[in-house]
Amino acid sequence: MPTLTPKQQRFVAEYAVDRNGAAAAVRAGYSARSAKQIANELLTKPDLRAAVAAQEARIAADLEVTRQRVLDGLLEAVEMAREKADPAAMISAWREVGRLCGYYAPDRVQVGVQLGDAGAAELRRLEAMSDEELAALMEIGSAD
Structure with a gap:
């Protein structure tokens, strides 16, 4: 696992305070102008997300929060x-x-489509078309 830079470590500590990425980025020393983008980028890094989770677990354990x-x-x-x-x-x-x-979590629904032989053939025809051919087909469809 890559080691976090001191600034990233500070971001992790600041993010644990209020879970506000942009504010945490600014408090950690990142530019206020790009704080929101930087926070988003940082929070997509697996090693940083793991550090945030570990920090939150430490805080919960210290506070005996379950x-x-x-x-x-x-x-x-x-x-x-x-x-x-x-x-x-x-x-x-x-x-x-x-x-x-978890009662307010959105319901996850998976939808499957079964194509008959004619549908599968049409799908293969569409997948083989170039972008220009597909755009032309869309123009024809929107004119109807």
Whole structure:
């Protein structure tokens, strides 16, 4: 695994503070003008992403934060909101519980298409066409 530069190490430490890539880049000493782009580039590097994950794991361990502890705290907040008759706070806490449990993750749907012999032949014909031929075919289709 490649070693991170001192500036990249600083970025990792700063990113762990608030997970704001552009702000972390600026605090780490990168140019403010290109901070957003630099942060994006840094966060796509596997070694840097691994360092961020390791830093976050260290912080969670130091704070003794676990998924279960967070859930317990949120459920406690729900009960406190119920006792105070604060429906907005209850909804907010339940929303966070749902998010933590993965209920708001998008459904992944995989769609498959089966082509008959005629469809497969047409697909092969289209794949064999040049860009110019495809562009001309699109022009014909848009004129209809």
